[in-house]
Amino acid sequence: MSLKGNIWIPRLLTGTSVIFVLLTLVLPLAVVMAEALGSGLDLYMRAVTDTYTAKALHLTLAATAAAVVLNTFFGLAAAWVVTRFSFRGKGVLSTVVDVPFAVSPVIAGLVFILTFGRLSPLHPFLEACGIKIVFAWPGIILATVFVTFPFVARELIPVLEARGTDEEQAAALMGAGFFTIFRRVTFPHIRWALLYSVILCAARAMGEFGAVSVVSGHLRGKTNTLPLHVEILYNEYRFADAFAVASILAVAAIVILAARNVVEYAAHKEEETNVR
Amino acid sequence: MYVELENINKYFKEFQAARDISFNIRQGILAALLGPSGSGKTTILRMIAGLEHPDSGDIFIDGTRVNEVEAGRRGIGFVFQNYALFRYMNVFDNIAFGLSVKKERPAAIKSRVSELLELIGMEGMEKRYPAQLSGGQKQREAFARALAPNPKLLLLDEPFAAIDAKVRRELRIWLRDMIRRLGITSIFVTHDQDEAIEVADEIIVANNGRIEQKGSPEDLYKSPATPFVASFIGESALLENYRVLKGFESETRGFSGAVRPEFVKIFTGEETIQYENSVEDAAVERIAFRGAFLEVVLNIKGMTFPTRYSLEKTPIAAGDRVRALVYRLYAFDGDRAFLLHNRNLDNSGAGNIYNI
Amino acid sequence: MKRLLPPDAASGARRPSRHFEDTGETMRRKAGSRIIPGFGVSLGITMTFISMIVLIPMSFLALQTSSLGWSGFWSAALDPRVLAGYEVSFLCSLTAALINCLFGVILAWVLTRYKFPGRRIMDGLIELPFALPTAVAGIALTAICSDKGWIGGALAPLDIKLAYTRAGIVIALTFITLPFTVRTIQPVLERLDRVYEEAGLMLGASRERVFRKIIFPEITPAILTGFGLAFARGLGEYGSVVFIAGNMPFKTEIAPLLIMSKLEQFNYGEATAVALVMLLVSSVVMFFINCVQSRASSFIKE
DSSP states (O other): OOSOOOTHHHHHHHHHHHHHHIIIIIHHHHHHHHHHHHTOHHHHHHHHHOHHHHHHHHHHHHHHHHHHHHHHHHHHHHHHHHHHOOOTTHHHHHHHHHHHHHSOHHHHHHHHHHHHSTTSTTHHHHHHHTOOOTTSHHHHHHHHHHHTTTHHHHHHHHHHHHHOSHHHHHHHHTTOOHHHIIIIIIHHHHHHHHHHHHHHHHHHHHHOOHHHHHHHTTOTTTSOOHHHHHHHHHHTTOHHHHHHHHHHHHHHHHHHHHHHHHHHHHHHHHHHHHHO | OOEEEEEEEEEETTEEEEEEEEEEEOTTOEEEEEOOTTSSHHHHHHHHHTSSOOSEEEEEETTEEOTTSOGGGSOEEEEOTTOOOOTTSOHHHHHHHHHHHTTOOHHHHHHHHHHHHHHTTOTTOTTOOGGGSOHHHHHHHHHHHHHTTOOSEEEEESTTTTSOHHHHHHHHHHHHHHHHHHTOEEEEEESOHHHHHHHOSEEEEEETTEEEEEEOHHHHHHSOSSHHHHHHSSOOEEESOGGGSTTOTTOOSOSOEEEOGGGEEEEOSSTTGGGTTTEEEEEEEEEEEOSSEEEEEEEETTEEEEEEEETTSOOOOTTOEEEEEEOEEEEEETTEEEEEEOHHHHHTOGGGGGGO | OOOOSOTTTTHHHHSOOHHHHHHHHHHHHHHHHHHSSOHHHHHHHHHHHIIIIIIHHHHHHHHHHHHHOHHHHHHHHTOHHHHHHHHHHHHHHHHHHHHHHHHHHHHHHHHHHOOOTTHHHHHHHTTHHHHSOHHHHHHHHHHHHSTTSTTHHHHGGGTOOOTTSHHHHHHHHHHHHHHHHHHHHHHHHHHSOHHHHHHHHHTTOOHHHHIIIIIHHHHHHHHHHHHHHHHHHHHHOOHHHHHHHOOOTTTTOOHHHHHHHHHHTTOHHHHHHHHHHHHHHHHHHHHHHHHHHHHHHHHHOO
């Protein structure tokens, strides 16, 4: 660079960073893999293909899918209404959207127990209808949706805000309807941010532990997600099995990270070509 | 010579931003580095400042070679294009920054800052932050900040680029008068020829990483040394082959050339008899009203000549046939430009044409 | 020298008043709101979701509290074991957030300013704690830090224990909250025009002084925001901590775990009381972040 400084400072800082990242981020990943495969491939395969693992995987995927679909739908609507219109109570609305971020996952779980559990005023009604939410899979899905609730909206709002409303107004003045405007004018600007937020939402939904743990009731094979299954195996001192199941999640996390980086790179490239 | 550059070369990867640049500036001069974007003018300024380093060549300030001297120790004040005021410091702290770095006494800093605030007419605004100032105020603050440590040389990178057109003219007159009054040697970079002509004592024209010409605004306008300077400074139109014009048939320097509007005179009546052998038939292509005069575009032998026409003369309209006298033009020969006079006028008393 | 008074010295008078500008702005926006379609539908969907997922469930929390009564609330919220739990959560989150402020600045600086092999991979890895399920992180960090682990084993002869101590909690929280500080500071450094540094250097300041006086104030709001986010997340974190903490009452028992164990005993009232105290603290932290951001934006506005 043109402004030459002490050459040791960059080296020292880079070295510190690399060591810090290796210790805090890479080492845990390595340990998961080492522990998972440490007792042999046979044991690993048995743990991974176990019926309880399969059932936990099933529920995890269902909860993740529900969270992604519902929160994308909500996120688009919320981002649209908050950035395209001004109305009374807008500030309150966007604060409320963020509430799940400020709430501990354990408290999120507690909230659903209070809403649908034994003490709730709704409980007799739910019982009469034979609907079980707490300590059953609907509770798991609700808790997962709650903790990932703001992800899509939070990612889209700044993008739409920065762009302003000129293009939408122009399209509306030319007589375009809502879906035409959204599809042709707005969507092309937010697609990368949307994809990015969906990836983040999926990652968080897949790995949610605290909230799900509270509402699950720990019924093996019924209300277990993969992270809860890891906990049960670990508490039963079946460490190799626990790490084997954990490795599925770790691999999923790495895939998600890679996808995130690909999306970011693609978005960056597109932005660069658009600028020119 | 106060500032001297000798054979400076600078590459950015493959791109050569400065090609064998040499020029010098006398003490007390306000010089403009003028050129289009990509001409290398900003790179030259940044090399003088020490923000970039030449790949070869020497830079001298006040007789000392400064290539190895750090930017902050060259005794240079620098006004950045968008001012680069420190956003988290108020006006006082911004101006005082360079002084506090030098570990001046607080009392000395205070008196110097108030002196500068008075100079720039911003007394009482010490506590304001950059976000609370207008464009012109920011510019003056940046100017004061650069001046605070008493630099020997002031460099300004496009100092008026970020200011509204309305305020810009007033501000550049203000800045010129201020610099002249302080007598500090200054170089400013600009892409705006009007700005350079109005403000600078001396203009250095850069193009394509080279210095095309250095001289007073009048020199550059009247006798451009290169085709680039002829077309970049002032208004001019390019000619593909000037030798077809009457009075220039026997010239030997190149074929292409350029004319300025004031090199062409329009005649509507018979008053041109005495120049019969040098007057061309011309068609009026376009006329535009410019307030004090008409801008007329003529077509002579397939080439276009923009010129001016007084409102006081016989009215003309687009499509009219008129007669025109080209009494001077620039001929381009390779990378040199030459001012040529219409040879047919030499004997018939060229002095007269100014009286027409 | 007649023209020494600057041209727009009196520019304050020429500008329209702020009040006037604001009205113009809102009027323009209101007109816009009627042009773009979809207001009713999108507001309807948003309100429905917010009510179902956030507002109604959260209101049951308030309902439960009111049935608890003041005395019940206070005795549950201020029980000595609970107070110890707050303390553990508070101190460990604070320590982890401070560690991450330091490393957040270093990592963000290195990632934006230096080029070195593996930089892109390192950049991509920063989000790992977001993507990796907290339970997985929890058991992995426990395995590393326990007496038989790669790091814990190395430190055991020196009589330093990480797992099942507060140090372990701090390690887990540092892991979990690292992206918050890095990812809030990094974009600010990326956007920060180099020209400010050059201006400082031109005025004769050393690189150290330029960092301290010019760059640091620019990134301070981001550091504070990152600190607030990391701290708030740390207070509520459960999954990664339970494995490594050892969960000894009064020593390594965090507040979220207290809620959990009260729930396991079906003691919903006390769980709610502890939850409310934690909500209060995180609201204060969020409020603090908002204040920092609005103050910072007043400087950056051009």
